[in-house]
Amino acid sequence: MKTNFTKLLSVCFFLFLGYSVMAQDTRNVGETHTYSVTAENGANTLSWTVTGGGAQGTAWDLQNGTTLTDASIDILWKQAGTYTLTFTENEDHGGSVICSTIKTATVVVGDNFDVSIADAVSDCATGSTGNSTVDYILTKTNGAADWTFDYATTGLTPELSGTAVAVSGNTYTLTLTVPNLAAGADQTFSVTISNVKDSFGNSDNTVGNNVTGDVTIYGVPNTGNITF
Structure with a gap:
């Protein structure tokens, strides 16, 4: 023993x-x-x-x-x-x-999954009719490769929005198609992204970089055609 x-x-x-x-x-x-x-x-x-x-x-x-x-x-x-x-x-x-x-x-x-949206560049409209496009670059830091987000504009009539936009990778170009206004009217607006989540279930809680500054689509003259 x-x-x-x-x-x-x-x-x-x-x-x-x-x-x-x-x-x-x-x-x-x-x-x-x-x-x-x-x-x-x-x-x-x-x-x-x-x-x-x-x-x-x-x-x-x-x-x-x-x-x-x-x-x-x-x-x-x-x-x-x-x-x-x-x-x-x-x-x-x-x-x-x-x-x-x-x-x-x-x-x-x-807890550092983050997506930021960069400001876009103001420019002249493509014409007094038709559409102009504005590109916004979104950049992801950490988290899963696959993620989703919602977006909404502030300042357009009507406003543009999207839900559960699916992304794979660290960068994404959000292209907004904005109808041009006649009579040379300007359009100034901003974009907010929200409900940003990755496929692992993480949420983007850093909201300070989820809102852009204002961008302006400058109206162009509605000039008539040359006659002869």
């Missing part, structure tokens, strides 16, 4: 010595990062766990064919939160004696 108790204390002692804490890591939503550990022995059992922040498939995902039993894994961080990343290497000494080394790290994923 004394021998078994001594063995139990020894196992607990080794387990305690094998535990260490790594520094905190900071990432962005939509970022894929590699985490790796040099295992002592390739025959040992390796395992990773990710806790806090959300579940696999929703808040994070493995990439590039890596698995939770590899020494190196690639994680795509899909949602903001604070996660605990734990790596365990188990070494079997025979019988019921398994010694483990555990490494942990805290990963803080920022």
